[in-house]
Amino acid sequence: MNKPLRRVGLTMMVMVLLLLANLTYVQVINADTYANNPANRRSVMEEYGRQRGQIVSASGTILANSVETKDAQHYLRVYKNGPEYAPVTGYYSSIFGATGIERAEDDVLNGSSSKLFVRRLSDLITGRDPRGGNVQLTIDPKAQDAAYAGMTAKNFTGAVVAIKPSTGEILAMVSTPSFDPNPLAAHDNTTQRDTITKLDDDPNKPALNRATQETLPPGSTFKLVVASAALANGIDDANTKNLPADPTITLPGTSTTLSNFANETCPESTNGQVSVSIAIEYSCNTAFSTLAGKVGKDNLIAQAAKFGIGQTDLTVPLPVATSTVGSIPDEAALFQSGIGQRDVKLTPLQDAMVAATIANGGVRMQPQLVKNILAPDMSPISTFSAQEAPGGPALSKDVAEQVKQMMLLSEQHTAGGGKQANVKIASKTGTAEHGTDPKNTPPHAWYVAFAPADNPQIAVCVVVENGGDRGLAATGSSVAAGVGRATINAYLAGGG
């Protein structure tokens, strides 16, 4: 039976050939398709085994870097001052992916960016392990430290954003309560899972970046937008007293009343009338509701858009939630919106942009968190260049100057700590009611400001949610202003 044995041998060879042909198809012809399939976790794991680039502050201090370890993953991501910078850096988890700059600049940090192509090529030739590029942020540690310390000293929930008005560089971005991204970068999956569960279950939402991702009613800080619209469109001017100073007005077409803070009559009135300037100085609601009615829905929305409110695709490069003035269906809604209530909702970053735009003579600069992309050896690859936001100036120089003068007056009437005689601040506070029972819910306290008024170097927005430590009695000045001033002072004292 040797003939059939030989035939069986031939059959076995055919089987081997079939296997080899199929393996060629899978491992040679189709290899890239399988290797690069997004569901193939190997590319991610390979990335985690490579030295990821650093995230450094504007002054060069390291915020996140990868240190060598002895285990199979080779490198551990380490965050210094984790909670303080977490809203900016985000986390980098092998299970849950990345957030913040870790995600926005992932291709640079992991070394796959086309910007690093030449370096990669030289790595290939010299045989060095490919390494990620570094990201230098615009964040100034002095401003960031002061803002974070101010928010955490009294366990405030909220956010601080500081912007350099002339360039749009974001000098500080704080969100509290925050979280430590270190355990999310742990090589131990259990630690990662436990941490994310804790973050998800926490009612205070520490993982939420309140500076960019949360929109809140801006309250009186929105009066800056209404005033700008009135002045820019010639509907009113700064000093003509033609706005009601009444403690209470009735919203048109309704029986609902709207009143000034503490039901006071607006001070410095003549025949029960005040000017835009005085109304800002004392933050009179009745006057501003009426002014909003005079400005009209279309003008108000158009002016808001020039400040960036309503832009849906803003990235810094973190994605930013869309701020909105709401739909404003009727006159009463317009009146309410005029004092930053109803459906007006801004991100802290957006409100900081309003202040920065006024400070910069009406020119709105594109906000940006990344100052430099650096090669693994820290040589710069691409550098941030200041860019005007699209759509032209938000305000004329003249209107911006008038609004600034009003803000200087407002600052004089704003209490709270941190005032320094040698720092001339222009500001506006806000105390925004919210919730289903607004009179019995602690309000959000806002403070937007820039300084020095004559040559603005820094614009800030502070929001402290739900009254901070003052509860129902909270106001923008008593809760938020101190944090804002401390941030400004720290930055200016550093010679920035």
Added chain:
Amino acid sequence: MALPPGVLGAATTHMSAPGSSPATPTRRGTELALLGFVAGLVALAFVLISENQFQTLKPEVLFYVAGYAALFGVAHLAVRKLAPYADPLILPCASLLNGLSIAMLYRLDTPLAQQAFQAGHGYSNAAPKQLIWTALSLAAMVAVLWAVKDHRTLSRYGYTFGLVGLVLLVLPGVLPCSISCVGGAKLWIIIGPVSIQPGEFAKVLIILFVAAFLVAKRDLFTIAGRKFLGLELPRPRDLGPLLIAWAVAILVLMIETELGASLMFFGTVLAMVYLATERSAWVWIGVVLFMGGATLAYRLFTHVQTRFANWLDPFADAQGDGYQMVQSLFSLGSGGIAGAGLGAGHPELVPVVSSDFIVSAFGEELGFIGLAAMLIVYMMLAMRGLRSGLAVRDTFGKLLAGGLSFLLMWQMFVVIGGISKLIPETGLTAPFLSAGGSSLLASYIMVALLLRISDAARRPQASRPKPQAPIAEASTVLVERPT
């Protein structure tokens, strides 16, 4: 039907002059040299794995390599004593695959232990277990070589082997699930820490039975029987025991929901029937039977439908039923032509990578080149078995060698074809490679039988009687003319 000369052709010389020269070399030296070479390769594999996994040379690597080398050294000495003329390639081929298996399991232990820990259950390392099973398997191999001095004696126990084989097949199916179920298949006997898959041994016993049976009834297969559609069928009562054995095997395996094993049995029995009868008609009858059985199984069992659907498009349910297949393809694809390097890939992402899908791990870390080389080693092993079958003089030996060799290759085809989407995945272990004692033990018993047959084939027969021609064909003799 000409074959490359180096593979089977060499056997022809032995056939033409079987054992004619008393100076037939034993080739034990060749075997030792090859084993040494293999030990070097395995040591290299361990070093690479240790460096890639831990960035350092772990001391346990020395323990594994030394243990491995010692085991095969002893095995070599035993073969030298018990089967001195055995084919010198069979043991080195098996030892290379076995050594790579221990290395790969050592490489997989760390990530698998981590996975198990994170999932909250225990894990016991597979590599040391595999080394112990290698020792036991080699001991079994030596025991078989010692106990079976002449493979022809085995043909006397054909029906006994068949019966024991069937019992072993049926046993897990009738045992309570608490000691026979693992991962959906009812294939095991678990006693304390030891789990045995009796089906692995059943396949060897049933091949022995089929070989003995076919030898006994060979004449009836080829001569007797009636014609049907141009095919000469054997009498049913002669074919009966074979068909019953086959049917019971298939039935039991379906109850135990193990599809791969039934495919394996069926293919092997078919190949052996073909070997015995030299009639390709049997193959076609078998293929038709298989198609019918497959269609029936597809209609009856949802898990067969699932596997078929996964074969056609695993990506349709990449996170569910197709997950294994998709991960295996990712693993093979990521390995590419040259592989990630031993210890440098991520084969632990493939489910059950240490047993059914271990070939994916080799494909990922050794690449197409490495996998092709391993396939060639398999083919060499199977071809050496076939070659022994060609050279051996008795029909039983030929059938047994042919059956065992075909089983090895066929099982590899079903396994590698399954993990690389050539054919539907069936869930078989790869001989010598997959973690698991039963598979390894059975594989080395097969190696022992092949060694024994090859020893018989190459052994010089000093007192071999000269073949006597029948009287009718005997030559006339020139006698000196009487004077």
